[in-house]
Amino acid sequence: MPSTARHLYEELAEDLTGLIAKGTLRAGDRLPSVRVLSGQRSVSISTVLQAYLLLESRGFVETRPQSGHYVRSTRLALVPEPRPPRLSSTATKVSVSDLIARVYGASRDPNMVLLGGGYMSPALLPTERLNRGLAAVARGAGGAGIAYDPPPGLPALRRQIARRAAECGVALRADEIVTTVGTMEALHLCLRAVARAGDTIVVESPAYYGVLQLIESLEMRALEIPSNAGTGIDLGLLDAALRQPRVKACLVVTNFSNPSGALMPDEAKRELVRRLAKRDIPLIEDDIYGDLHHDGARPRPARAFDRHGLVMLCGSFSKTLAPGYRVGYVAPGRYRDAVERLKFAQTVATPTLAQMAIADFLENGGYERHLRRLRRAVADQVARVSEAIAEHFPAGTRISRPRGGFLLWVEMPPGRSALELHDRALARGVSVAPGPIFSAKQRFTSCIRVSCGYPWSEAIERGIRTLGEIATGL
Amino acid sequence: MPSTARHLYEELAEDLTGLIAKGTLRAGDRLPSVRVLSGQRSVSISTVLQAYLLLESRGFVETRPQSGHYVRSTRLALVPEPRPPRLSSTATKVSVSDLIARVYGASRDPNMVLLGGGYMSPALLPTERLNRGLAAVARGAGGAGIAYDPPPGLPALRRQIARRAAECGVALRADEIVTTVGTMEALHLCLRAVARAGDTIVVESPAYYGVLQLIESLEMRALEIPSNAGTGIDLGLLDAALRQPRVKACLVVTNFSNPSGALMPDEAKRELVRRLAKRDIPLIEDDIYGDLHHDGARPRPARAFDRHGLVMLCGSFSKTLAPGYRVGYVAPGRYRDAVERLKFAQTVATPTLAQMAIADFLENGGYERHLRRLRRAVADQVARVSEAIAEHFPAGTRISRPRGGFLLWVEMPPGRSALELHDRALARGVSVAPGPIFSAKQRFTSCIRVSCGYPWSEAIERGIRTLGEIATGL
Numbered sequence: 001m002p003s004t005a006r007h008l009y010e011e012l013a014e015d016l017t018g019l020i021a022k023g024t025l026r027a028g029d030r031l032p033s034v035r036v037l038s039g040q041r042s043v044s045i046s047t048v049l050q051a052y053l054l055l056e057s058r059g060f061v062e063t064r065p066q067s068g069h070y071v072r073s074t075r076l077a078l079v080p081e082p083r084p085p086r087l088s089s090t091a092t093k094v095s096v097s098d099l100i101a102r103v104y105g106a107s108r109d110p111n112m113v114l115l116g117g118g119y120m121s122p123a124l125l126p127t128e129r130l131n132r133g134l135a136a137v138a139r140g141a142g143g144a145g146i147a148y149d150p151p152p153g154l155p156a157l158r159r160q161i162a163r164r165a166a167e168c169g170v171a172l173r174a175d176e177i178v179t180t181v182g183t184m185e186a187l188h189l190c191l192r193a194v195a196r197a198g199d200t201i202v203v204e205s206p207a208y209y210g211v212l213q214l215i216e217s218l219e220m221r222a223l224e225i226p227s228n229a230g231t232g233i234d235l236g237l238l239d240a241a242l243r244q245p246r247v248k249a250c251l252v253v254t255n256f257s258n259p260s261g262a263l264m265p266d267e268a269k270r271e272l273v274r275r276l277a278k279r280d281i282p283l284i285e286d287d288i289y290g291d292l293h294h295d296g297a298r299p300r301p302a303r304a305f306d307r308h309g310l311v312m313l314c315g316s317f318s319k320t321l322a323p324g325y326r327v328g329y330v331a332p333g334r335y336r337d338a339v340e341r342l343k344f345a346q347t348v349a350t351p352t353l354a355q356m357a358i359a360d361f362l363e364n365g366g367y368e369r370h371l372r373r374l375r376r377a378v379a380d381q382v383a384r385v386s387e388a389i390a391e392h393f394p395a396g397t398r399i400s401r402p403r404g405g406f407l408l409w410v411e412m413p414p415g416r417s418a419l420e421l422h423d424r425a426l427a428r429g430v431s432v433a434p435g436p437i438f439s440a441k442q443r444f445t446s447c448i449r450v451s452c453g454y455p456w457s458e459a460i461e462r463g464i465r466t467l468g469e470i471a472t473g474l
Numbered sequence: 475m476p477s478t479a480r481h482l483y484e485e486l487a488e489d490l491t492g493l494i495a496k497g498t499l500r501a502g503d504r505l506p507s508v509r510v511l512s513g514q515r516s517v518s519i520s521t522v523l524q525a526y527l528l529l530e531s532r533g534f535v536e537t538r539p540q541s542g543h544y545v546r547s548t549r550l551a552l553v554p555e556p557r558p559p560r561l562s563s564t565a566t567k568v569s570v571s572d573l574i575a576r577v578y579g580a581s582r583d584p585n586m587v588l589l590g591g592g593y594m595s596p597a598l599l600p601t602e603r604l605n606r607g608l609a610a611v612a613r614g615a616g617g618a619g620i621a622y623d624p625p626p627g628l629p630a631l632r633r634q635i636a637r638r639a640a641e642c643g644v645a646l647r648a649d650e651i652v653t654t655v656g657t658m659e660a661l662h663l664c665l666r667a668v669a670r671a672g673d674t675i676v677v678e679s680p681a682y683y684g685v686l687q688l689i690e691s692l693e694m695r696a697l698e699i700p701s702n703a704g705t706g707i708d709l710g711l712l713d714a715a716l717r718q719p720r721v722k723a724c725l726v727v728t729n730f731s732n733p734s735g736a737l738m739p740d741e742a743k744r745e746l747v748r749r750l751a752k753r754d755i756p757l758i759e760d761d762i763y764g765d766l767h768h769d770g771a772r773p774r775p776a777r778a779f780d781r782h783g784l785v786m787l788c789g790s791f792s793k794t795l796a797p798g799y800r801v802g803y804v805a806p807g808r809y810r811d812a813v814e815r816l817k818f819a820q821t822v823a824t825p826t827l828a829q830m831a832i833a834d835f836l837e838n839g840g841y842e843r844h845l846r847r848l849r850r851a852v853a854d855q856v857a858r859v860s861e862a863i864a865e866h867f868p869a870g871t872r873i874s875r876p877r878g879g880f881l882l883w884v885e886m887p888p889g890r891s892a893l894e895l896h897d898r899a900l901a902r903g904v905s906v907a908p909g910p911i912f913s914a915k916q917r918f919t920s921c922i923r924v925s926c927g928y929p930w931s932e933a934i935e936r937g938i939r940t941l942g943e944i945a946t947g948l
Contacts, residue, residue: 122617143596
C-alpha cells in the first residue's frame with residue numbers, strides 16, 4: 001500500500017471524533033475556541049478551522065454564528081463506516097439489468113420520497129439562470145443553434161473544460177477533449193475504444209450500477225476489487241487482478257465514488273496510474289462528483305498523474321448544473337481518435353445549444369460561486385440524513401462518511417435484506433437503491449444507497465424514519 | 475419479385491420523359507395543357523397534374539405561372555440512372571471508418587462548398603421559430619427543464635410522434651416509443667438489442683456510411699444486397715441472404731434511401747416484412763427521409779405492414795427541423811424493454827428542453843406547412859443540381875431520380891475514381907462523398923453522392939462545374 005499522507009487537520013478531526021464517540025464530548029457541548037485549541041495542540045489556526053469544517057461536513061459539529069462550534073450528535077459518531085467486501089478474484093458476467101429495471105421501474109411515481117436515484121434537486125441548481133441563459137443563446141444563435149456540432153464538439157465549451165481542468169492540476173488542451181451526451185456516453189465511448197465483448201474491466205466494489213449495466217450490455221466482464229471507504233479501490237489487491245487474462249481497462253470513480261463515497265488520496269491515485277501504466281492498461285476515470293467536495297480543495301483527478309496518455313478522464317455537468325441538458329466530456333488521452341470516431345457513429349453530435357449555454361455559464365455565470373453554495377448545501381444534507389439514519393436505523397448499522405458528493409452508503413446489521421427493505425419501502429412510498437445492484441456478483445445484500453440530493457424536508461425525515469422502521473423489523 | 479404496382483400518373487410521366495429523351499419534346503417546348511392531355515389520354519385531370527408534378531420534381535419540366543408547363547432540360551432526360559451493384563453473397567467485416575475519417579476530417583473548412591455531408595441548410599429550416607420556441611420553453615420549464623427526462627422520454631413528444639405515425643398508416647401508441655439522441659442512437663440501440671459481435675446484418679447496397687461505421691464499431695458483419703434505384707433492396711436476392719448463418723437483422727432506409735434515393739413501393743415493403751417475419755428476423759427501419767417526398771402522399775413506413783412486432787421503426791427531426799437538437803425516436807416493437815434499458819445505459823436520457831421544444835413545434839408550430847415548403851424547396855434543389863450535373867459531367871454519367879430527400883447518387887463512366895475526384899475536389903474547395911464509403915466492400919469506386927441540402931447558389935453551381943471538370947479529366 002502506498003503511503004496515504006494524512007493532513008494534520010484530518011488527524012485533529014479524528015481525535016475530536018473519538019472524544020465524541022467516547023462521550024467525553026456530548027451533544028450540545030461547546031468545542032474549544034479555534035484560538036484555544038490551536039494553542040493546546042500547537043497547530044495553526046487554519047488547521048483547527050479545517051478540522052472543524054470537516055467535522056461539520058460529517059455532521060458531528062454545528063457552527064452557531066457569533067457563538068462557536070457545538071457538538072451536534074453523539075449518536076452518529078458512534079456509528080462505524082461500512083466494511084469493504086471480501087475479495088473475490090474471478091471476473092463476472094454482469095447481469096444487474098433486471099434488478100435495476102425492477103428497482104427503477106417502480107420509482108417513477110411523483111409522490112415517492114426519492115432517496116433512491118442519484119439526482120440533484122433542481123432547487124439546488126441554478127435552474128432559472130441556466131434556463132434563461134439557454135433561452136438567450138437560443139434566441140441569438142441563428143442557424144448555428146439548430147445545426148449539428150460535429151465531434152469533437154463546441155470549441156468554446158472545450159476551452160472552458162480545459163481551463164477548469166488546469167485549476168485542479170490537469171494540463172489539458174481543448175483539442176484533447178471530446179464532448180459527449182453526459183458522462184455515461186463518455187464512459188461508453190471509453191469502454192468501446194479499449195475493450196470488446198469477452199474482455200475484463202477492473203472495477204471497484206461497490207460500483208455504480210449504471211457502469212455495471214453498461215459493462216453487461218457490452219458483454220464484457222467486471223472484475224470487482226474491494227473499495228475502502230477511506231481510500232478507494234484496494235491497491236494491495238490490484239496487481240493480482242491485473243495479471244488476469246484479458247484485463248483491458250480499469251474503471252474507477254476516483255473522487256467521492258458512487259455509492260461508497262470513497263476519495264482516493266493523491267498518493268493512491270499516483271500509484272494506481274503508475275501500476276496500470278506498467279502494464280499499459282488504460283484507466284477510465286469517472287470524475288463526475290469531483291466538484292462536490294464538502295471541505296478543503298477540489299481533489300485532483302488521477303489524470304493529473306498520467307504521463308502516458310493512459311488516463312481517459314470523463315465528467316459532466318449533470319450533478320452540478322443541468323442533468324437534462326445532457327452535456328458531458330471525455331479527455332481520452334492516446335485513444336482520442338478512436339473515441340471521436342465512435343462518438344460520431346453513436347450519436348453523431350452533442351446537443352448544440354446546450355453546449356453553448358453551459359460554456360457561457362462556465363465563462364460568465366459564476367460557476368465557482370454556485371459551486372460554493374452547492375457544496376455547503378450538499379454537505380449539510382449529507383450530515384442531516386446521516387444523523388437521521390443513525391437515529392432511526394437498528395443498532396449495528398454502519399454509515400459512510402463521504403467528504404464529497406451526496407450519496408450515503410449504509411450497511412445494515414448482517415442478515416437484513418436490502419431487497420426486502422426496498423420492496424417494503426416502495427409499498428410505503430419511499431424509494432431507495434438496494435446494495436445488490438452495485439455489484440456484478442450481487443453482493444451487498446444488507447446495504448443500501450441513500451441519496452441526499454434533495455434539500456432536507458419533513459418528507460425526507462419521514463422517509464428515513466420509514467426506512468428505519470422497516471430495517472428494524474426485518 | 476412482388477408486383478410493384480405503378481400508378482397511372484407514373485406511367486404517363488415516363489411516357490413524357492421518353493418523348494423528351496427522344497427529342498420529340500425539346501427544351502423550351504410547352505407541354506399540352508392539363509385538360510387537353512387528360513382528354514388525349516383518357517385519364518383524369520388529377521392524373522395529369524400528378525404526372526406534371528413528378529416531372530417537375532425530377533427536373534424535366536418547369537411550371538410558369540399563368541402560362542403552363544414547359545420542358546426544362548432535354549439533357550437530363552437523356553441521362554440514365556445508376557445501376558445496382560452486382561450480387562456478392564458474403565458478409566463482410568466492415569472497415570469504412572478510416573475512409574470516412576479521411577473524407578470528413580478534411581471537410582470542416584467553412585469556405586468549402588459542401589456537397590458532401592447529408593446536412594439540411596439552416597436557411598431551409600424554421601430556425602428562428604424553433605430557437606424562439608426553445609427559448610420560451612426554457613424560460614417556462616423551471617426545474618423540469620434541467621432535470622433528467624428518463625427513458626422512454628417525454629410523453630408529450632411521444633404522443634406527437636404517435637399521432638404523426640397514424641397519419642401515414644402506422645398504428646402506434648405513445649408508450650411503444652422511446653425517444654433517442656437522433657436517429658443514429660435509435661439505430662445503435664436496435665442493433666445492440668437484436669444482435670451481437672460476429673452476427674450478420676443484412677443491408678442494402680449502397681448503404682449509408684454511418685450505418686456501416688456503426689456495424690463496424692459493433693464488430694458485426696454487413697451482408698450487402700443490391701438496391702434498385704426504383705424499388706429499393708432486391709427482394710429476389712433476399713431469401714438467399716436470410717439463409718446465411720447468424721443473420722440477426724435487416725436494416726433498410728425504406729423511403730428515399732441514402733444514398734440511392736430508392737423508394738420501396740408499398741407492395742415491396744409488405745413483402746419484405748412478410749419474408750423477414752417468416753424467419754423471425756427483425757427489420758430495423760430507418761425512416762429519416764420519409765417526410766421529404768417531393769410529390770404525392772407521404773410514403774408509408776414498412777412498419778405499417780408489421781403484424782408481429784418485428785419492425786423497429788426509427789426516425790428523427792434532424793432532416794426536417796433541427797439536427798443540433800439531437801432528438802430522434804424508435805418504436806422497437808417487441809424489443810421495447812431491451813431498447814429502453816440500453817438507452818438508459820448508453821446516454822441515460824434524451825435532452826429535456828429540446829424534446830419539449832420539438833413536441834411544441836409539432837403540436838402548434840405548423841410542421842405540416844413547414845414541410846410543404848421544405849419539400850418544394852428540396853425538390854427544386856434536387857432538380858437544379860441534377861441538371862447541372864447532367865450539363866457538366868462527362869458523357870456516360872448516370873444520375874439517380876429520387877422522389878424524396880435531398881441526395882443524388884451519381885455514377886461516372888467506368889474507370890473514373892471517386893476517391894481521386896474527392897481528393898482533387900477538396901483541394902479546389904469542394905467536398906463530396908465518394909462512393910466507396912457507402913459499401914463495406916468499398917464498391918462504387920466510380921460513384922459519388924451529391925447533397926442538395928443547400929439552396930441553389932452560384933457557389934454550388936461553381937462547385938458542380940468544378941466536379942464536372944475534374945470528372946471529365948480523370
